[in-house]
Amino acid sequence: MIRKERLPVLEGLVLEEDYSLTLRQVCRICTVHTEHILELVEEGILEPTGTTVEQYRFRVDSLRRVQISCRLQQDLGINLAGVALAVDLLEEIEQLRSRLG
C-alpha cells in the first residue's frame, strides 16, 4: 500500500451551487441513461431550467438527487412517484435535523 504522506495533493475546481450541468454531463457523472434522467424530470424529482431537452441545465445538487433516487429505486423497489416523495421528505428531515443542531 502507498504511504499516505507520499501521495501528491490534488487540487480540484469548486463548483458553485449555481453551476449548471447539461443532460449529457449529468448522465456521465451519475452513469445513468438519458431516458432515466428524463423520467426523473417528468416526475419533478429534477427541475432543470430550459424548455427543450437540448437546453436543459441542471443545478449541481441534482447529482445528489439522481443518486439517491437510483439507490432507492434499486434497493427498495420504490416506483418513481414514491421516490419523488421520499427524496423530498428526506431533504426536509435533513433541514430540520440541521436546525436542531
Add this chain to the structure above:
Amino acid sequence: MEYKDYYEILGVDRKVTQDEIKKSYRKLARKYHPDVSKAADAESRFKELGEAYEVLKDPEKRAAYDQLGADYQGGQDFRPPPDWDGGFEYSGRGFGQNQEAAFSDFFESLFGQRGAGAADFRSSPPQGQGEDHHARVFIDLEDAYLGAERTLTLSSPELDSEGHVRMKERMLKVRIPKGVKKGQHIRLAGQGNPGMGGGPAGDLYLQIEFNPHSIYRVEERDVYLELPVTPWEAALGTAVKAPTPEGPVDLKIPADSFQGRKLRLKGKGIPGKKPGNLYVLLRIELPPVSSKRDKEIYQEMAKEMAFNPRINLGV
C-alpha cells in the same frame, strides 16, 4: 470463515414462504437504507440484508443454502462441503454505485464471486472512457474556514488477468480549499475511473459534507452558536469571551439582553465571495443556589424586584 444465518438476518423462520421473505426484507431494507437511516451501522446492516435476500429470494439458491442444514449458528466457523457445486451465475446491484463492497467470503464460497454491479439503467461511457466517479467527503467546520487536506479511498472496477471485473482500491489526497460549504462539489479532472483500452479516465466529483459539530450549527454559509450567559451579564451588559471557528473573540453583550437574543458577527461565518455571518444566540443560565449567601441574594431579589413573568397569561 464465518457461517451466516440468512434467516436470522432477515428476522424470519426457516420455514417461511417466499412472500414473507420479501416482505421482511423490504421492511428491514427501508429501516436500514443508508439514505434513510442515521444509525452508525446502517450501511453494514443494509449490505448484510442484501446478501441474505440475494440468497433467500431465489428458490434455487435458498434450497442450496438450506442443504447446509440448520445446525450452524451465525458466526460459527464454516467450510463449504467438499461436494459443493457453486455453479451460480450472479450479477449484483445495490447501494453505492461505484463502491459495491463484495459480499462476504461465506457468500462467495457458496455462490461465487459477485460480478460488477450493473443496473439496467446505467449507461457505459463511450470509447473506453473511464466512468466519472461521485463520492462524498466529510470535513469539519473549521476546515471550511482554513482549508484542509483529505485522503480518500475509492474503489473502481478493473479487469484482472482472467478478465473478471474486480473492485480495486486506490488512495487520493485532495486539497479542500477554504470557503467550501455543504452540498458543494469539487471536480477533479481525470481522477475518476481509469479508461479501458487506453481511453481517458473519467472525472471525480466530490460532494462536501460537514461532520456534526459539538457547538456550532451551520446553515449555508451562516454559523450559529448558542452562548450561555449569566442573568446579570444579560441585564447589565458586558464583554465576554466567545468561541468562533477561527478562535476566541471578545463579544460585547448589550445591556437589557434577553433570552435567545441574536447577535450578529458580520462576515464571521464561512468565508467566500459572499462570506456568511456568525450568529450568537444568548442563553441565560440561572446560577444554582449552592450557599446560604446565594439564597439570601435570591430572597433579596424576590423582595425588591417587581417582576411577574406570567403577566401575559392573565394570572
